[in-house]
Amino acid sequence: MVTGMQSSTSAARPGRPRSAAADAAILEATREALVELGWSKLTLGDVATRAGVAKTTLYRRWAGKNELVVDAVAALFDELELPDRGSLAADIEGVVLQFAAILDLPEAKSGLMAVVTESTRDDALRERIRESIVDRQKRLVLEGRARATARGELPPETDPEEAARTADLIFDMVAGAVVHRTLVSARPADEEWVRNFTRVLLQGLGGPA
Amino acid sequence: MVTGMQSSTSAARPGRPRSAAADAAILEATREALVELGWSKLTLGDVATRAGVAKTTLYRRWAGKNELVVDAVAALFDELELPDRGSLAADIEGVVLQFAAILDLPEAKSGLMAVVTESTRDDALRERIRESIVDRQKRLVLEGRARATARGELPPETDPEEAARTADLIFDMVAGAVVHRTLVSARPADEEWVRNFTRVLLQGLGGPA
DNA sequence: CAGTTACGCTACGACTCGTAGCGAAAGCGA
DNA sequence: TCGCTTTCGCTACGAGTCGTAGCGTAACTG
Numbered sequence: 001m002v003t004g005m006q007s008s009t010s011a012a013r014p015g016r017p018r019s020a021a022a023d024a025a026i027l028e029a030t031r032e033a034l035v036e037l038g039w040s041k042l043t044l045g046d047v048a049t050r051a052g053v054a055k056t057t058l059y060r061r062w063a064g065k066n067e068l069v070v071d072a073v074a075a076l077f078d079e080l081e082l083p084d085r086g087s088l089a090a091d092i093e094g095v096v097l098q099f100a101a102i103l104d105l106p107e108a109k110s111g112l113m114a115v116v117t118e119s120t121r122d123d124a125l126r127e128r129i130r131e132s133i134v135d136r137q138k139r140l141v142l143e144g145r146a147r148a149t150a151r152g153e154l155p156p157e158t159d160p161e162e163a164a165r166t167a168d169l170i171f172d173m174v175a176g177a178v179v180h181r182t183l184v185s186a187r188p189a190d191e192e193w194v195r196n197f198t199r200v201l202l203q204g205l206g207g208p209a
Numbered sequence: 210m211v212t213g214m215q216s217s218t219s220a221a222r223p224g225r226p227r228s229a230a231a232d233a234a235i236l237e238a239t240r241e242a243l244v245e246l247g248w249s250k251l252t253l254g255d256v257a258t259r260a261g262v263a264k265t266t267l268y269r270r271w272a273g274k275n276e277l278v279v280d281a282v283a284a285l286f287d288e289l290e291l292p293d294r295g296s297l298a299a300d301i302e303g304v305v306l307q308f309a310a311i312l313d314l315p316e317a318k319s320g321l322m323a324v325v326t327e328s329t330r331d332d333a334l335r336e337r338i339r340e341s342i343v344d345r346q347k348r349l350v351l352e353g354r355a356r357a358t359a360r361g362e363l364p365p366e367t368d369p370e371e372a373a374r375t376a377d378l379i380f381d382m383v384a385g386a387v388v389h390r391t392l393v394s395a396r397p398a399d400e401e402w403v404r405n406f407t408r409v410l411l412q413g414l415g416g417p418a
Numbered sequence: 419c420a421g422t423t424a425c426g427c428t429a430c431g432a433c434t435c436g437t438a439g440c441g442a443a444a445g446c447g448a
Numbered sequence: 449t450c451g452c453t454t455t456c457g458c459t460a461c462g463a464g465t466c467g468t469a470g471c472g473t474a475a476c477t478g
Binding site: 038039040088106109110113114116117118119120121126129130134153154165166168169170171172173175176177178179180181183184185186187193196197200201202203204205206 | 247248249297315318319322323325326327328329330335338339343362363374375377378379380381382384385386387388389390392393394395396402405406409410411412413414415
């Protein structure tokens with residue numbers, strides 16, 4: 001969730017507690033509005049109406065459109081997993097297809113890209129995106145590499161700093177390619193594309209066709 | 210420029226001609242406003258004031274914010290070139306560094322991402338982006354491959370359909386990785402990163418470190 | 419000079435923004 | 449049961465932006 005609450009298990013403060021149901025309804029209404037209206041035409045007043053809460057309630061919990069949409073979209077990426085398919089190539093293909101399926105949702109398309117756009121001028125927002133979305137998924141790269149190393153498909157890493165750099169690079173290459181394919185080229189990241197992508201990623205451009 | 214004019218060298222229509230200087234001033238003012246205000250806070254009224262034209266003039270030429278920013282940003286990418294550096298790796302590194310430098314401009318960051326975001330809900334806008342930005346740069350991939358094939362660094366393509374698919378894949382991988390590195394990871398695509406990226410792209414993950 | 423188009427300017431209704439103020443509701447401890 | 453505290457829904461508000469219409473003037477053509 002990562003709302004800006006004062007967290008730290010404040011454990012039963014006095015007064016009326018915030019409605020957890022309202023939180024869920026607001027986030028769901030936000031995703032719904034993203035699908036129907038897109039980012040630019042989404043208004044907080046409309047979201048409040050859809051969620052059945054007052055506009056003021058919404059402003060009491062989120063600072064603005066950006067923060068709200070980050071939370072609404074972040075949940076979509078939490079279901080990503082890396083099932084063990086027996087080989088590095090198969091593992092990559094599997095997780096990339098999952099990622100592509102999520103990115104194919106209209107609420108993910110417009111929501112994620114919009115907050116990334118806004119983050120170019122808002123460092124706090126960028127940090128929030130990194131915490132609640134990006135860094136959480138980087139685990140997939142580390143896990144996949146660990147498995148592949150155990151299988152003997154990749155040489156063991158010696159320099160930990162070098163290893164971290166490579167992990168970041170892989171993440172940028174995988175996520176970047178899928179996003180560009182889906183949003184800019186506007187063509188589906190289907191099985192055939194993923195197969196070709198994985199081949200180039202593993203064997204390079206000179207590899208067998 | 211790619212404004213929606215009726216083109217086809219309409220050759221001296223009657224009446225007062227549109228001021229070319231106004232076009233240039235508006236696009237320049239748009240880039241300036243993107244730097245200072247970012248996408249979401251950019252208003253067409255402000256752009257008109259900066260450019261020294263009336264707001265109505267602006268609306269007579271562009272349908273809205275999206276179309277205006279596409280034209281304002283497209284020009285930034287036209288200076289990309291592919292100087293012959295003697296090897297495929299060096300060619301790639303050179304053009305990627307150029308691309309990264311452009312993406313580092315604030316007006317490119319916020320402007321490009323914003324219109325891509327809007328294009329998820331506007332097919333006409335996406336097509337406009339493809340025409341005036343994306344497809345124009347795909348030439349770099351084709352040129353680089355042709356050179357590499359001539360040098361013997363890549364096997365000659367036999368199936369033209371397969372060749373086109375691969376070119377699209379490469380473009381998504383290169384552009385996507387640089388964009389993700391620059392905007393999402395928010396770290397510089399400097400020489401070291403580009404060197405590592407190129408190595409993985411050419412030799413794959415299993416290649417020598 | 420008449421015809422046509424672009425221009426700058428002003429004004430407008432419609433909409434969204436984010437906030438303030440109010441009374442009522444919901445939880446807590448005494 | 450009674451206060452105390454916080455949240456809630458609701459209404460209202462000034463400020464700002466949107467996109468368009470109307471008007472008189474400027475620029476160019478035949």
